[in-house]
Amino acid sequence: MAQITIKGVKKNYAKTAVIHGVDVNIEAGEFVVILGPSGCGKSTLLRMIAGLEDITEGEISISGKVVNKLEPRERGCAMVFQNYALYPHMTVRKNIGYALKVAKVPKPERDERVMKVAESVSLVPFLDRRPGELSGGQRQRVAMARAMVREPKVFLFDEPFSNLDAKLRVAMRSEVRRLHRDLGVTSVFVTHDQTEAMTLADKLIIMNAGRVEQIGKPTEVYNNPASRFVADFIGSPAMNLFEGEFDAEGQFMHGTGGRFRVEQLNGVRAPGSKVVLGVRPESIRRTGADTHGAFPAIVDYVEELGASRLIHADANGSRIIALDTDSAELLSGTPVHLALADNSLHLFSIEDGRRITH
Amino acid sequence: MERRAYYRNGWLPWLLIGPQLILVLVFFYWPTTQALYWAFTLEQPWGGGNTWVGLDNFLAIFRDREYWTTVVRSAFYAIVTTGLSMTVALTLAAFVDRSLKGTRFFQSVYVWPYAIAAPAAGVAFRFIFAPESGLIGSINAIWPGIWNPAINGFHALAMVIVCHAWLGIGYNFIFFLAALQMIPRSITEAGAMDGARPFQRLIDLQLPLIAPTAFFLLIMNLISSFTDSFGLIDVMTEGGPIGQTEVMVYKIYFDGFKGLDYSGAAAQSIVLMLLVIGLTFVQFKWVERRVHYN
Numbered sequence: 001m002a003q004i005t006i007k008g009v010k011k012n013y014a015k016t017a018v019i020h021g022v023d024v025n026i027e028a029g030e031f032v033v034i035l036g037p038s039g040c041g042k043s044t045l046l047r048m049i050a051g052l053e054d055i056t057e058g059e060i061s062i063s064g065k066v067v068n069k070l071e072p073r074e075r076g077c078a079m080v081f082q083n084y085a086l087y088p089h090m091t092v093r094k095n096i097g098y099a100l101k102v103a104k105v106p107k108p109e110r111d112e113r114v115m116k117v118a119e120s121v122s123l124v125p126f127l128d129r130r131p132g133e134l135s136g137g138q139r140q141r142v143a144m145a146r147a148m149v150r151e152p153k154v155f156l157f158d159e160p161f162s163n164l165d166a167k168l169r170v171a172m173r174s175e176v177r178r179l180h181r182d183l184g185v186t187s188v189f190v191t192h193d194q195t196e197a198m199t200l201a202d203k204l205i206i207m208n209a210g211r212v213e214q215i216g217k218p219t220e221v222y223n224n225p226a227s228r229f230v231a232d233f234i235g236s237p238a239m240n241l242f243e244g245e246f247d248a249e250g251q252f253m254h255g256t257g258g259r260f261r262v263e264q265l266n267g268v269r270a271p272g273s274k275v276v277l278g279v280r281p282e283s284i285r286r287t288g289a290d291t292h293g294a295f296p297a298i299v300d301y302v303e304e305l306g307a308s309r310l311i312h313a314d315a316n317g318s319r320i321i322a323l324d325t326d327s328a329e330l331l332s333g334t335p336v337h338l339a340l341a342d343n344s345l346h347l348f349s350i351e352d353g354r355r356i357t358h
Numbered sequence: 359m360e361r362r363a364y365y366r367n368g369w370l371p372w373l374l375i376g377p378q379l380i381l382v383l384v385f386f387y388w389p390t391t392q393a394l395y396w397a398f399t400l401e402q403p404w405g406g407g408n409t410w411v412g413l414d415n416f417l418a419i420f421r422d423r424e425y426w427t428t429v430v431r432s433a434f435y436a437i438v439t440t441g442l443s444m445t446v447a448l449t450l451a452a453f454v455d456r457s458l459k460g461t462r463f464f465q466s467v468y469v470w471p472y473a474i475a476a477p478a479a480g481v482a483f484r485f486i487f488a489p490e491s492g493l494i495g496s497i498n499a500i501w502p503g504i505w506n507p508a509i510n511g512f513h514a515l516a517m518v519i520v521c522h523a524w525l526g527i528g529y530n531f532i533f534f535l536a537a538l539q540m541i542p543r544s545i546t547e548a549g550a551m552d553g554a555r556p557f558q559r560l561i562d563l564q565l566p567l568i569a570p571t572a573f574f575l576l577i578m579n580l581i582s583s584f585t586d587s588f589g590l591i592d593v594m595t596e597g598g599p600i601g602q603t604e605v606m607v608y609k610i611y612f613d614g615f616k617g618l619d620y621s622g623a624a625a626q627s628i629v630l631m632l633l634v635i636g637l638t639f640v641q642f643k644w645v646e647r648r649v650h651y652n
């Protein structure tokens with residue numbers, strides 16, 4: 001098991017900087033998920049750990065040893081690629097066993113280890129097929145088996161499930177979780193699917209445009225987003241974000257017209273100074289007109305989710321999404337009253353988007 | 359979809375294919391017919407036209423010890439030239455493929471030799487390998503006689519082979535590079551993660567995946583070594599010293615135009631033609647059955 005330390009790592013391609021200084025500590029045996037929008041540099045960071053990309057600046061160490069100058073084979077990492085990257089001309093058996101062959105493991109031991117790994121991911125019936133003769137899910141499992149067979153210090157996954165259908169993805173997710181529980185190998189998993197990230201991660205790293213936005217447990221990140229970006233990015237449906245200012249009576253005036261009673265935030269910022277107020281849809285309740293803090297809104301449309309539904313509403317010009325569990329039918333144009341839950345309001349600076357603590 | 363052009367007047371299509379047709383007729387079919395005619399006939403000793411002799415001309419060359427020496431030498435020439443040219447080209451292509459920067463530059467630099475006419479290259483290489491000047495000259499000054507293609511047949515053959523291989527490198531390089539670049543990057547990266555060094559990745563992963571291209575090049579190079587060697591040998595050694603660089607195609611020329619044995623030379627050229635047709639046939643068979651990985 002290995003600990004990974006990333007210190008001040010930057011990456012430039014020719015003149016363009018794509019990673020602007022990343023500091024992360026990954027404990028031994030931890031399952032870390034890197035999450036971020038497309039093009040933010042997740043793969044690049046992962047590939048720098050793997051040794052497939054040069055590190056422009058900074059330092060990466062694995063088990064306390066700086067690996068900047070080491071070849072991939074000297075770093076003890078195994079990687080699962082997005083498109084599987086199986087060797088098309090080799091059978092499944094040879095694909096899985098290639099690393100052992102390269103390492104000159106004697107044939108009997110090699111066969112035994114390949115068999116053991118193949119059993120653990122239920123690939124035994126397919127050992128003599130070529131990758132071209134397998135389904136997507138089976139190929140995915142070959143890629144996992146190939147990474148596992150070497151018993152590496154670190155597992156790296158680059159969006160390994162993005163080519164699978166939703167159901168298979170869920171199945172593979174629990175497979176990965178199980179593997180991590182059984183083997184306890186330090187793992188770094190890149191994805192842009194937040195459900196995947198939330199369910200898998202011991203520690204979540206949110207990246208945006210080559211920078212780390214937040215590092216923390218999934219619940220921490222969800223409950224206390226460190227920036228407006230994270231607040232917007234994590235959570236589905238996304239958090240409601242309103243740009244506006246407080247008035248003297250503890251009301252928040254949204255720039256487009258809505259007014260919300262938010263007395264508990266009184267004094268956090270001087271009246272008149274601009275901030276961003278964030279409220280998750282599940283923190284907006286439907287209430288009666290006389291509830292304290294209730295404000296009127298007109299239902300725009302309703303999105304059914306099965307057990308619950310999303311109300312898209314208009315509150316005096318401000319667009320609001322609220323999660324509703326009441327099953328009473330709501331038609332477009334129905335007037336309703338909504339209220340914000342007191343304890344889960346988020347404030348962000350309008351200038352740099354950082355969280356304002358209160 | 360049917361792709362067919364219709365011409366309203368009858369002579370235009372003929373006019374369009376005319377030049378090509380004339381070229382093929384004049385430079386391929388006519389000489390081939392002539393060769394066939396000569397190969398199966400013999401000029402009578404005292405004049406009076408040719409007589410049909412069946413396979414006699416072929417039997418004569420097959421019985422000729424010297425002919426077989428030439429065949430073996432040609433095979434050696436073809437195998438070594440092809441091996442050398444393809445190995446060097448593959449090595450260069452592998453290097454260029456690994457560091458993509460400047461690929462364009464290398465592509466054009468390496469393909470230039472292909473555009474040089476063989477005799478011109480031959481003249482250049484004669485100077486490069488001249489025993490009395492240049493690099494070789496200084497080596498010869500230290501150990502006299504260590505290199506002299508003018509009197510040593512093996513040196514002469516090596517010189518022609520190196521020149522021929524050099525000419526083919528650019529062509530082979532382009533094909534190898536294109537094939538290597540077709541392999542998804544992640545496959546070699548997976549190999550690197552599996553611990554394989556670049557050379558091992560080349561052997562285990564890249565070569566099998568470019569096998570169709572390699573095979574195509576193998577056949578093309580063999581054919582070229584059998585047929586295109588004429589210009590080089592004529593300029594560099596004229597088959598010498600004492601016939602030690604005489605390969606099949608040069609012997610055809612020598613027996614026919616120097617020895618005036620048209621029938622023997624024609625028979626030889628039919629044999630060579632069958633050899634090339636055979637190689638081409640193998641090529642086509644392979645292309646048909648070629649393994650496709652997805």
Ligand SMILES: Nc1ncnc2c1ncn2[C@@H]1O[C@H](COP(=O)(O)OP(=O)(O)OP(=O)(O)O)[C@@H](O)[C@H]1O
Nearest residue numbers: 013016018036037038039040041042043044045192
């Ligand atoms: N070889 C390269 N040369 C130049 N720029 C590159 C190169 N590879 C990646 N980039 C740039 O670096 C940035 C980060 O790329 P990266 O592949 O790490 O993104 P990502 O977060 O993995 O995105 P995705 O979720 O789409 O896979 C992108 O803006 C990309 O255009």
Ligand SMILES: [Mg+2]
Nearest residue numbers: 042043044158
């Ligand atoms: Mg990526």
